[in-house]
Amino acid sequence: xxxITQSPKYLFRKEGQNVTLSCEQNLNxxxxxxxxxxxGQGLRLIYYSQIVNDFQKGDIAEGYSxxxxxxxxxxxxxxxAQKNPTAFYLxxxxxxxxxxxxxxxxxxxxxx
Amino acid sequence: xxxVTQSPEALRLQEGESSSLNCxxxxxGxxxxxxxxxxxGKGPEFLFTLYSAGEEKEKERLKxxxxxxxxxxxxxxxxxxxxxTYLCAVQxxxxxxxxxxxxxxxxxxxx
Numbered sequence: 001x002x003x004i005t006q007s008p009k010y011l012f013r014k015e016g017q018n019v020t021l022s023c024e025q026n027l028n029x030x031x032x033x034x035x036x037x038x039x040g041q042g043l044r045l046i047y048y049s050q051i052v053n054d055f056q057k058g059d060i061a062e063g064y065s066x067x068x069x070x071x072x073x074x075x076x077x078x079x080x081a082q083k084n085p086t087a088f089y090l091x092x093x094x095x096x097x098x099x100x101x102x103x104x105x106x107x108x109x110x111x112x
Numbered sequence: 113x114x115x116v117t118q119s120p121e122a123l124r125l126q127e128g129e130s131s132s133l134n135c136x137x138x139x140x141g142x143x144x145x146x147x148x149x150x151x152x153g154k155g156p157e158f159l160f161t162l163y164s165a166g167e168e169k170e171k172e173r174l175k176x177x178x179x180x181x182x183x184x185x186x187x188x189x190x191x192x193x194x195x196x197t198y199l200c201a202v203q204x205x206x207x208x209x210x211x212x213x214x215x216x217x218x219x220x221x222x223x
Contacts, residue, residue: 004155035213042116042213043156043199050209058210090155098208100146103155 002027004104006091011109013078013085021076021107023091032074033092033101036060043090049074050097078109086111116202118214125221128189133217135200136182143208145183147176148199150216156199190221 004025013019025032031050035043045058049068063082068074074093078085088108092101119134135145144163148156160169162178169176173194175186185198197218201211 040215042215045210048209098203100158100161101211102158106155
């Protein structure tokens, strides 16, 4: 079955550490996205990628970095520069930019 | 600034008690409006896309409708398994790569 996988499901980070969240899709989608979800707020876009080796900042990119070396993969690194990283992180993909987005199961990151 | 507002924030229904959730938006040129269902601790699951005023989509007990300024998600005779948070997102013609998400309506259906 085609779908989007994210790992790990739960992640704990000490202050000052960088961590990388994995996102893989086998839907043959060109576009991929990273969102952050906080209680009581709508999803906020961190980064998106329309095609391999190309990505754009979203609304809240500070303290985050991404890469898109393969069509199937779009990892997100949460750096120590991100001041409030505790949140639920969601990866999504779509056939093309602007098409319906389909989401992965999410990664919950907690900073200790 | 483009905004999406969902109401109510939370809704408690008895099993079988029909109701509607609202999603109002202020984008000036709507390209698409999307409804998702999200269970606790999981990613959103796509339900519907609506593109023009007057359009309706149905899936089991759910029906989504669209006007020029808002969308409704009607839930007919809900069951406990319909309990979830329902998210609305809109996409503007002039910036179609961005989805504007509302904060959701948390639905609780009691048996």
